[in-house]
Amino acid sequence: MKTAFKKVSDIKVGVVGYGGAFNMGRMHLQDMAKAGMTPCAVAEPDAARLAIAAQEFPGIQTYANVDEMLKKSDVNLVVLITPHNTHAPLALKCLKAGRHVVCEKPFAITTEECDAMIAAAKKAGVMVSTFHNRHWDGSIMRALEVVRSGMLGEIVRIEAHMGGWSKPGDWWRGSKSISGGILYDWGVHLLEYALQVVDSDVVEVTGFAKAGYWSAQSKWGQDTVEDEAQAVIRFKSGVWVTLTISHIDPNPKRGMMEITGTKGSFLWEYDHHEITVKQGEVTTVTKAKNPPEQWAKYYENIAAHLSKGERLVISPEWARRTIHILDLAGQSARVGRTIKAKYA
Ligand SMILES: NC(=O)c1ccc[n+]([C@@H]2O[C@H](COP(=O)([O-])OP(=O)(O)OC[C@H]3O[C@@H](n4cnc5c(N)ncnc54)[C@H](O)[C@@H]3O)[C@@H](O)[C@H]2O)c1
Known part of the structure; x- marks a missing residue:
């Protein structure tokens, strides 16, 4: 090179x-x-x-x-x-x-x-x-420290979700053909966080998508991004990750991302996080601001x-992983079955 x-x-x-x-x-x-x-x-x-x-x-x-x-x-x-x-x-x-x-x-x-x-x-x-500037967000850097310390035990699953009740905007992000779909904006950041935590190959992806509600009112018509979409990713290690982004979520869940292990969980929002640890019957919850980002x-x-x-930290092969997952999620939602991941 x-x-x-x-x-x-x-x-x-x-x-x-x-x-x-x-x-x-x-x-x-x-x-x-x-x-x-x-x-x-x-x-x-x-x-x-x-x-x-x-x-x-x-x-x-x-x-x-x-x-x-x-x-x-x-x-x-x-x-x-x-x-x-x-x-x-x-x-x-x-x-x-x-x-x-x-x-x-x-x-x-x-x-x-x-x-x-x-x-x-x-x-x-x-x-x-x-x-992938958010590779260096304070939240994920702190999450990685906590996961690597063993405080959460064995990692079982990661759930990422962003939702709200709002018609997709008239800007290009509202168009599926231009943006790629509802999962391709913030979803890429959330998946990249998850891939930093789960050091394992992707085995298969199942995708779900609901469309047609907002499209009737949107400038983009049939080309409007999905109302909601979800990807469920199974990793070789047994860990699974779910990613859900929604424009039809009247009651959004707490936290944008949560890592759950056998001993505790790490939940975070843009500006703060919450570590919950179980020791027998005792539950300890620690809340703190996220450390500053290092973009x-x-x-x-x-x-x-x-x-x-x-x-090169963000190599093209690394960048390909999130896109492969989103591509498979889209295909899976269209055909209605789980799709195996392929590695070049
Ligand atoms: N990493 C982050 O934190 C972050 C934050 C915001 C946006 N983004 C990304 O940045 C990209 C742009 O998003 P944005 O919010 O700045 O959009 P934007 O609409 O503000 O800007 C896009 C610009 O691209 C120009 N453009 C379109 N086609 C072009 C072409 N063929 N050649 C040259 N210019 C062209 C448009 O005229 C427009 O000015 C997207 O990929 C988005 O996901 C990343």
Whole structure:
């Protein structure tokens, strides 16, 4: 692989997509600059957003699309911050042009897309990774410490759920064909947390989906994301994980994620967690704020990987695991039976 950047500042970054929903383009460029890389270019079809990028990063090159950026700019690392169905086609274009690629989550929508991206990166001798910033959330880092201490005993199951009662928005996240479906936004983060805890191969996935309630009122009609979907994942070790995301949940459950073991459980929300431990008849509950996130570690690792050959933490094979599960869950929901996982 082309890791021979003598200095981290030789890594010239271009972002594709400078959207306004969360101003993610600014965040990526700032974080990459903090890690020592050089922000060089932005490609964005929305002229108003491109003008904002030029204001926020004076002197940055601006392009209306990725083709122009690849043709005219010497950026060597491209970051894709665009709607989900564009990730694989844009990544393939940039990888084939010999550029390293960081793709926002989800890595792609299907397993086949992941495999094509991994093969294209290998062929071009470049890196491809996905922005799993939440790998370094305080909640999961604390959860891993607790699990590894043995305090929870043997891990039995993990349940992840997010719900509410709300019509999917009119933005692209409401469209199944653009977003991949209701499980592909936060679901990818929650699954990536679970995979950090469960060090075992996926055996099979069962998916469930209910659609048709909100679609009658949605701008996206039949293409509206599911009202609710669930994935049940069986691991070789015997552990199982459930992931449920819902827009028809009038009574959302406590916690976004809970790890349950033979001696206790670790439940967490965005900002706090609760550890429950059983010792005979005695139950001890400890509540605490989540430690601060350490998202900066993502680009520090990318910089060290490209300049010093340090191990890539979010490898494409790692990124493929969450997408394979979601792909199988979608297929399973469609055909109404459990589907075996495949490993390349
Ligand atoms: N990791 C995180 O914490 C996190 C947080 C928010 C969003 N995201 C991810 O970031 C990505 C973008 O989400 P967002 O909320 O910023 O969306 P957004 O709608 O705010 O921005 C997307 C931008 O991409 C542009 N775009 C669309 N197609 C393009 C193309 N072919 N070439 C160039 N630009 C194109 C649009 O014009 C738009 O400005 C998604 O993958 C989303 O899941 C990740």
